[in-house]
Amino acid sequence: MISGDDLLILQSGKGGGFLLARTGKNEVNMCEGPIWKHIVAFALPMLVGLIFQQLYNTVDSIVVGNFVGKEALAAVGSSTSIINTLIGVFSGFSTGAGVVISQKFGAREDDKVRDAVHTTMVFMIYLSIAFTIIGVLLVKPLLRMMSTPDDVFGEATTYLTIYFAGVSGLMIYNTGSGIMRAVGDSRRPLYFLVFSAVVNTVLDLVFVINFHMGVAGVAWATIIAQFLSAILVVWVLMRANGSYRLELKHMKISKPLLRQVLRIGLPTSIQSGLTSFSNVFVQSYVNGFGTNCMAGWSAYSKLDAFLGLPAQSTALAITTFAGQNMGAGKYNRVHRGLYVTLGITLGVTVFMMPPLMIFAGDLVKIFNDEMDVIDYGVKFLRLMAPFYVFLCVFNVYAGALRGTGDANAPMLLLLGSFVVFRQIYLLIVDRLIHSPLAVGFGYPAGWIVAAGALYIYYMVHGRYQILHRGPAPAEGHHHHHFLRQRSGK
Numbered sequence: 001m002i003s004g005d006d007l008l009i010l011q012s013g014k015g016g017g018f019l020l021a022r023t024g025k026n027e028v029n030m031c032e033g034p035i036w037k038h039i040v041a042f043a044l045p046m047l048v049g050l051i052f053q054q055l056y057n058t059v060d061s062i063v064v065g066n067f068v069g070k071e072a073l074a075a076v077g078s079s080t081s082i083i084n085t086l087i088g089v090f091s092g093f094s095t096g097a098g099v100v101i102s103q104k105f106g107a108r109e110d111d112k113v114r115d116a117v118h119t120t121m122v123f124m125i126y127l128s129i130a131f132t133i134i135g136v137l138l139v140k141p142l143l144r145m146m147s148t149p150d151d152v153f154g155e156a157t158t159y160l161t162i163y164f165a166g167v168s169g170l171m172i173y174n175t176g177s178g179i180m181r182a183v184g185d186s187r188r189p190l191y192f193l194v195f196s197a198v199v200n201t202v203l204d205l206v207f208v209i210n211f212h213m214g215v216a217g218v219a220w221a222t223i224i225a226q227f228l229s230a231i232l233v234v235w236v237l238m239r240a241n242g243s244y245r246l247e248l249k250h251m252k253i254s255k256p257l258l259r260q261v262l263r264i265g266l267p268t269s270i271q272s273g274l275t276s277f278s279n280v281f282v283q284s285y286v287n288g289f290g291t292n293c294m295a296g297w298s299a300y301s302k303l304d305a306f307l308g309l310p311a312q313s314t315a316l317a318i319t320t321f322a323g324q325n326m327g328a329g330k331y332n333r334v335h336r337g338l339y340v341t342l343g344i345t346l347g348v349t350v351f352m353m354p355p356l357m358i359f360a361g362d363l364v365k366i367f368n369d370e371m372d373v374i375d376y377g378v379k380f381l382r383l384m385a386p387f388y389v390f391l392c393v394f395n396v397y398a399g400a401l402r403g404t405g406d407a408n409a410p411m412l413l414l415l416g417s418f419v420v421f422r423q424i425y426l427l428i429v430d431r432l433i434h435s436p437l438a439v440g441f442g443y444p445a446g447w448i449v450a451a452g453a454l455y456i457y458y459m460v461h462g463r464y465q466i467l468h469r470g471p472a473p474a475e476g477h478h479h480h481h482f483l484r485q486r487s488g489k
Contacts (some may be wrong), residue, residue, distance in 0.1 A: 030321045031328040035340045039317045043344075047313040049190050052197045054309070058302045059197075060218040063204040065368040070295040072215050073368050075155035077298020078287060081279040082142050082160060086131060088272030090171055093127065094178045096265020100257060101182040101244070110243035115254040117179055117237075117244045120261065122253050124175040128168035135164030146284040149291055155215040162216060166223025169230045176233030183244050192232045200225035271411045278419040285426055285439045293436050296376025299367035300440075303381060307356060310348040311392045314341050315399035322403025338400040345392040353385050380440050387444035393451035397458050409457055417450035 030038045065073035097120040104112040139160045148156055173196075177189035200221050207217030237246035286297045318341040325333045356363070364377030394417075398410035422442050429438045 030324045031330055031333070035321070035333070035337050036344065038321060039314060039337070039341050039344060042317040042320060043310075043313040045190065046316050047309055049193055050309045050313055051306070052190075052193045054302075054305050055197045055201070058305070059201045059204055060222060061298060061302050061367055063208050064215055064218055065295070065299070067208050068214050070368050070370055070373050071151050071291055072155055073298050073373070074149075074152045074291050074294035075159055075215055076218065077301060078143075078146065078148055078152060078156050078283055078294055079160050079163070080298075080301065081276065081283045082139075082146075083163060085273055085276040085280060086135060086164075086167065087170070088276040089269045090124075090127065090131065091174065092267070092269025092272050093124070093261065093265040094174055096261040096263070096268065097124075097175065098178045098182045100260045100264065101179060105183050105243070112257065113183075113243040114245070114250060116257045116261075117246060118250045118252060119254045119257045120175060120179065121172075121246065122251050123258060123261070124171055125168075128171040131171070132164055132167055135167060136161055139164065142280070146280060147287045149287060149294070151291055152287075152294065159215045159219045162219035163223065166226065169223055169227035172230040173226055173233050176230065176237055179237065179244055180233070183242065188236060189233070192229045195232070196225040196229035199228055267407070267411060271415060274415060275418045278422055281423060282426065282439070282442055285430055285442075286436065289436045289439075292370070292372040293376050295368055295370075295373040296364070296378075297380060297436075297440070299364045299373065299377040300380035300384070302367065303356070303363055303377075304384065304443075307349070307352060307385070307388055308391055310352070311345050311388070311395040314345045315395040317341065317399075318396055319399040319403040322400050323405075326404050334400070334404065338396065341400070342392065342396045345396055346389060349388050349392050353388065357382050357385050376436065379437055383437055383440060384444055387447055390444065390447040390451040394447060394454045397451075397454040401454070401458065409461075410454065413453045413457060414450055417453060418446045421449050422446040 030042075061073055061076050064076055097116070101113060101116045101120070104116055139157055143153055143156050143160070173192070177192065180189050203221035203224060204218050207213045207221055211217060213220070234246065237244065240246070283297075287294055318337060321337050321341070322334045325331070325337065360378040360381045361374055364374045364381065367377070368374070394414070398414065401407075401410050422445065425445050426439060426442045429435075429442070
């Protein structure tokens with residue numbers, strides 16, 4: 001499962017955004033042909049993958065909200081920001097690994113591909129053990145820090161404890177699928193994701209309806225589905241014929257390659273982890289308004305995640321597009337590609353808004369049919385929906401800048417908007433107004449600031465950098481350029 005308001009990292013079919021030195025059947029040259037076709041063709045498979053990733057926690061919420069109760073819905077929803085913090089930290093390292101592996105693969109350095117794959121897998125196994133222990137120990141302190149109400153605390157503790165106990169399945173799946181995408185195989189990770197989403201849904205229904213396991217049932221369903229997907233990925237890697245074949249005899253860490261992974265992955269981990277952790281504080285403000293508000297916010301959050309998917313998938317597309325064209329020296333094409341991508345993203349998002357607002361009540365009712373819960377969910381949804389245009393702007397601009405090799409500016413601007421500004425806003429608004437809607441508006445307030453800051457930065461500095469200077473070569477690889485980090489929300 002990878003999900004969350006401010007968190008989602010996917011490896012592209014181009015191996016994390018590098019212009020590979022060789023061309024295979026899974027690789028596409030974006031430096032020629034109509035720009036819009038490349039963006040759409042790349043974004044659609046990513047969109048499908050993102051949808052299925054979101055289905056994990058969404059199905060959990062639907063099942064418990066309808067068959068257990070609003071307290072269970074609130075418990076699962078209040079756990080999301082904590083889970084996303086964990087995933088954010090881990091995914092940064094996974095991103096760094098994908099970048100290093102794709103570099104070595106593109107340069108035909110087969111021995112280093114092999115060493116990078118095994119270094120990554122061993123390191124992630126150690127990391128998963130550490131995250132399991134730390135996560136289980138911190139469940140109750142984190143829930144108390146979030147002011148989780150007593151009628152939700154027990155079920156939230158159960159859900160998170162089981163989830164953290166089985167988090168290694170999630171980490172191994174994402175690591176393995178990132179390796180596969182880094183060498184150009186973007187199809188099989190998607191197939192495995194679809195399979196695990198279906199398994200999760202079936203087990204949710206069986207455990208909750210037939211076995212009456214409640215919140216524990218959906219947690220067990222999730223980790224079982226994740227372990228099955230992890231097994232499939234490892235099985236494929238162990239049967240691979242190329243340099244990325246996983247073999248037990250090579251399972252050791254190469255310190256030089258690990259340093260390369262950490263050099264790229266650590267900044268991404270810090271950004272994603274801090275951004276997601278800031279949402280723990282947003283959840284703590286929401287928790288202060290009681291179970292009905294928490295359940296309504298949970299329903300809104302699941303719908304919100306789907307509405308943000310077009311921006312996330314096109315941001316990944318423009319990152320790869322910009323990286324390839326910068327590498328080819330086609331700087332004007334990068335500039336045009338940004339605006340084409342922005343137009344597509346805004347068009348799709350604006351098209352989705354009216355039905356979302358008109359049928360807000362019916363959509364929230366999917367999660368729970370209590371009137372107070374529906375009322376909160378509808379208010380949150382209708383308040384936020386018009387501001388998704390700003391979500392589009394900052395995701396696309398951030399993606400384009402990362403594709404040119406400028407990863408630090410988007411990271412700093414997004415952290416400033418989502419962490420610093422959002423927390424200041426919440427502190428002031430909660431004291432002056434103390435309203436659920438005012439607290440909820442902390443999300444779009446952050447989007448507006450981030451969109452404005454990134455637009456100004458691009459117009460003042462980024463555009464000139466693209467059109468007049470070109471990219472700075474990545475360390476040790478003149479033709480490879482760092483493409484992307486996480487596009488936050």
